[in-house]
Amino acid sequence: MHAYRCWEETKIADNFVERILYLLEQQHSQTLSDQVSIYENLRKKIEIDDPSIETEIFDNAVTSIYTAGFRSETAEKYSTKLLERFGLNLQEIVDWGEHRLAKEIGMGRRKNKKVVELCRYIIHIGGVTPFCAWVKSLHSGEDAFSLGPKSDEDFLKCLGYFQHFPVDTLTARFFDRVGLLKYAAKKYDTVINPLGTDRYERLHELMIRVYLEAGDTILRIGGKEYPVKNNLGLIDILVWLHCNENKRYREESICRSKPLCKKCNLTTHCAFYKRHM
Ligand code: SF4
DSSP: OOSSHHHHHHSSOOSSHHHHHHHHHHHHHHHHHHHHHHHHHHHHHHHHTTTGGGHHHHHHHHHHHHTTSSSHHHHHHHHHHHHHHHOHHHHHHHHHHHHHHHEEEHHHHHHHHHHHHHHHHHHHOOOOOOHHHHHHHHHHHHHHHHHOOOHHHHHTTTTTOOTTTOHHHHHHHHHHHHHHHHHHHHHTTTOOOOOOHHHHHHHHHHHHHGGGGGTTTEEEEETTTGGGGOHHHHHHHHHHHHHHHOOOGTOOOOSSOOOOOOOTHHHHHHOOHHHHH
16 A cells, blocks of 8 residues: 555645745646656656757856856846857867956856866766766765855756755745745744854754655655655756746746736735735
């Protein structure tokens, strides 16, 4: 017998966290399924060292580097510019260096320095599919080039490694708005200092703890079953779809900076809605 409960079977579950996730999944099931399929196809290619995936990994990595502090759409635009100019000619990027790249591509010297470091690292790995090798090392927790602790989790999740669970401003805002932060703070006797230097780590830990309360359930996506426990990245994708600010996912974007509560499945459970509507 299956060890997990299905959200479809439990319908509105007793557990507060399961209830929130169930309703979210109902709202975004089709787009979630589409995204998961895209990410899993990327992972399949990485796992078999398919050379055709190398450019896409590089593009994702550069976007991730450029995203910090910027909207993802802006980062995507500049990443495309870099790829169009240099392709996978990594040595040329290294030769240009961060100062010239910042002038040619934009996005500042510091971010381009990271791009140059990544290119040097990949050149050092060598072989036909060095980007695939890097992703697999990073996922396995080996000593590999890091995009940054937050960025690594998001990068890997978007390549189909759903064990990885990032936290960003939007998903943290949702966690707070809907009432999960208050719920967790009380339940686990935890205070997150918004100005604390360890804020990200503490929030990351707390969010994982809370979402793992739904760990014994499964998500059914595109006919496949995913135990939540081993796929917290899927929860992040689900929440991110709900609260994203990216024009590409405009239809899914409900809990945006000015939330569209009238379109939201969560009104009866959401602390923000109860306070403001
Ligand atoms: S009810 Fe409004 S504030 Fe609450 S999750 Fe939905 S959109 Fe966000």
